[in-house]
Amino acid sequence: xxxxxxxxxxxxxxxxxxxxxxxxxxxxxxxxxxxxxxxxxxxxxxxxxxxxxxxxxxxxxxxxxxxxxxxxxxxxxxxxxxxxxxxxxxxxxxxxxxxxxxxxxxxxxxxxxxxxxxxxxxxxxxxxxxxxxxxxxxxxxxxxxxxxxxxxxxxxxxxxxxxxxxxxxxxxxxxxxxxxxxxxxxxxxxxxxxxxx
Amino acid sequence: xxxxxxxxxxxxxxxxxxxxxxxxxxxxxxxxxxxxxxxxxxxxxxxxxxxxxxxxxxxxxxxxxxxxxxxxxxxxxxxxxxxxxxxxxxxxxxxxxxxxxxxxxxxxxxxxxxxxxxxxxxxxxxxxxxxxxxxxxxxxxxxxxxxxxxxxxxxxxxxxxxxxxxxxxxxxxxxxxxxxxxxxxxxxxxxxxxxxxxxxxxxxxxxxxxxxxxxxxxxxxxxxxxxxxxxxxxxxxxxxxxxxxxxxxxxxxxxxxxxxxxxxxx
Numbered sequence: 001x002x003x004x005x006x007x008x009x010x011x012x013x014x015x016x017x018x019x020x021x022x023x024x025x026x027x028x029x030x031x032x033x034x035x036x037x038x039x040x041x042x043x044x045x046x047x048x049x050x051x052x053x054x055x056x057x058x059x060x061x062x063x064x065x066x067x068x069x070x071x072x073x074x075x076x077x078x079x080x081x082x083x084x085x086x087x088x089x090x091x092x093x094x095x096x097x098x099x100x101x102x103x104x105x106x107x108x109x110x111x112x113x114x115x116x117x118x119x120x121x122x123x124x125x126x127x128x129x130x131x132x133x134x135x136x137x138x139x140x141x142x143x144x145x146x147x148x149x150x151x152x153x154x155x156x157x158x159x160x161x162x163x164x165x166x167x168x169x170x171x172x173x174x175x176x177x178x179x180x181x182x183x184x185x186x187x188x189x190x191x192x193x194x195x196x197x
Numbered sequence: 198x199x200x201x202x203x204x205x206x207x208x209x210x211x212x213x214x215x216x217x218x219x220x221x222x223x224x225x226x227x228x229x230x231x232x233x234x235x236x237x238x239x240x241x242x243x244x245x246x247x248x249x250x251x252x253x254x255x256x257x258x259x260x261x262x263x264x265x266x267x268x269x270x271x272x273x274x275x276x277x278x279x280x281x282x283x284x285x286x287x288x289x290x291x292x293x294x295x296x297x298x299x300x301x302x303x304x305x306x307x308x309x310x311x312x313x314x315x316x317x318x319x320x321x322x323x324x325x326x327x328x329x330x331x332x333x334x335x336x337x338x339x340x341x342x343x344x345x346x347x348x349x350x351x352x353x354x355x356x357x358x359x360x361x362x363x364x365x366x367x368x369x370x371x372x373x374x375x376x377x378x379x380x381x382x383x384x385x386x387x388x389x390x391x392x393x394x395x396x397x398x399x400x401x402x403x404x405x406x407x408x409x410x411x412x413x414x415x416x417x418x419x420x421x422x423x424x425x426x427x428x429x430x431x432x433x434x435x436x437x438x439x440x441x442x443x444x445x446x447x448x449x450x451x452x453x454x455x456x457x458x459x460x461x462x463x
Contacts, residue, residue: 011346013409013412013413013417013418014405014406014409016346016349016350016409016412016417017405017408017409017412018402018405019350020349020350020354020357021401021402021404021405023350023354024354024357024358024361024401025361025397025398025401027354027358027361028358028361028362028365028397029397031362031365032365032368032369032393032394032397033390033393033394035369035377035379035393036379036386036389036390036393037379037386038383038386038387038390040390042394045394045398046398049398061350065350065351065354069351069354069355071322071326072204072205072326072331073204073205073326073355075269076265076269076319076322076323076326077269079322128233129311129314129315130273130311130315131277131307131308131311132280133273133276133277133280133281133308134273135269135272135273135275135276135277136272139276139280142280143276143284146280146284146285146286147284151286152285152286170390174390174391174394174395177391177395178394178395178398178399181395182399182402183399183403186402186403186405186406189406
């Protein structure tokens with residue numbers, strides 16, 4: 001099967017609606033969990049869900065569009081990080097193909113893998129477009145690493161990794177739980193069902 | 198739907214409001230390419246920023262543009278100027294010293310350049326967002342022959358958002374009523390995460406199938422061209438302008454790449 005045929009296989013009307021719903025989930029879930037005052041935003045939970053359920057390309061599209069739409073009505077900075085959101089969806093899709101969303105402890109590994117891919121794309125954008133600083137609390141980590149004598153690249157890598165690892169691992173574990181809680185009828189809609197037993 | 202509250206769009210009939218959405222997108226692309234690839238250091242960036250401000254004033258979106266730009270750029274500058282001024286790795290020319298803390302010229306210059314680049318790109322994208330109604334670019338996409346799912350994916354989240362926000366508030370209230378304690382210790386707050394998020398996701402997913410069937414019934418995957426109630430204006434001059442912007446962008450990218458490789462070579 002060619003690459004394009006495989007990509008095309010990920011999509012049908014049901015997938016489009018799933019992606020649209022996931023985009024909205026990404027946007028509203030932050031508001032919901034802000035109540036608990038935990039250091040997690042879960043703003044890629046919809047993206048990861050689509051990646052796991054409907055394949056890497058659908059996940060990538062969900063991530064990309066979330067940030068573009070976000071950029072259009074609240075924070076324009078989010079649009080600059082759209083490629084990062086896309087990679088999160090793709091990474092989630094591929095980790096699911098290797099059955100990493102089957103158990104919660106495997107989902108932790110998936111979360112770490114997603115963080116790594118997230119960093120690979122986020123670091124260049126943060127470094128070249130924003131000079132390493134994006135005006136958030138994570139900048140303190142960058143400043144601290146610079147003060148320790150690290151170069152800008154190293155400091156940004158450490159910042160991106162530390163500020164994302166908890167969020168992505170929690171997201172992956174939650175997604176794993178949600179997939180198990182999905183009604184069987186819905187689960188059956190997704191052909192390469194990633195949940196065993 | 199209340200587009201005025203959901204998006205940043207400002208009602209108006211100005212020159213920019215009646216330009217084709219694709220022209221404005223091409224302008225954002227050109228801005229990005231000029232900022233990162235054009236020769237001349239900060240001068241082209243400052244020129245574009247000035248042009249954007251003049252355009253915004255002309256099209257009566259200067260006030261919202263001014264406010265949002267500050268809201269985005271001020272926190273960035275507050276972090277960026279001191280961090281790079283004090284700690285930028287290539288710092289060696291001191292500007293001023295207060296007690297034992299020294300600000301350096303290289304870091305300040307680096308931070309100021311980045312802020313200027315961001316300001317140019319930010320204002321260009323805000324000009325698009327302020328003067329383009331979502332329905333405008335969605336219609337433009339359909340007219341240009343893009344498949345219906347593209348318009349659906351860009352448009353429907355905006356329509357679903359208010360309902361989903363309302364549901365979020367209901368879930369919060371319901372879980373609070375059942376004894377969710379947002380002031381409790383960290384372990385119980387982590388445990389509270391799943392009961393908060395799961396109902397939202399499952400509730401939203403339950404609707405997916407109904408929505409998909411509704412779309413199918415209305416011929417969503419049909420490939421015949423449909424008439425739209427909304428018409429987006431386009432003219433041959435504008436098409437030419439768009440092509441020129443694309444050609445300039447490509448040229449500048451090629452120029453930057455050649456320069457980069459020649460520098461490596463020499």
